[in-house]
Amino acid sequence: MKWFVAVEWTLLIMVFLRVLSGFIELTVAGLILRFNNIEKAIVLNGVLALIGPAVFLLSILVGLVGLSDKLSVPKFMFIGTGAVCILIGARL
Numbered sequence: 001m002k003w004f005v006a007v008e009w010t011l012l013i014m015v016f017l018r019v020l021s022g023f024i025e026l027t028v029a030g031l032i033l034r035f036n037n038i039e040k041a042i043v044l045n046g047v048l049a050l051i052g053p054a055v056f057l058l059s060i061l062v063g064l065v066g067l068s069d070k071l072s073v074p075k076f077m078f079i080g081t082g083a084v085c086i087l088i089g090a091r092l
Contacts, residue, residue, distance in 0.1 A: 021055040031044055056086075060080075060083045
């Protein structure tokens with residue numbers, strides 16, 4: 001359990017967000033199977049379409065806060081612009 005002490009809190013938060021996102025995805029998949037209804041499946045997929053990008057942006061934000069003492073403002077802006085470009089590209 002020594003490796004756990006060496007992991008940074010920022011990284012643990014990012015990992016937790018990804019695990020939570022995966023748990024939500026699996027839960028929704030189970031609900032879709034349980035309801036066995038295409039209309040409800042579409043609604044649930046719509047909810048997932050909102051949660052995925054939110055988790056992505058939140059984990060980027062947490063990572064940037066963790067690097068705040070190591071990066072300059074232009075680099076922050078560059079990374080933020082890249083994250084926005086990924087979201088725009090995924091929507092087209």
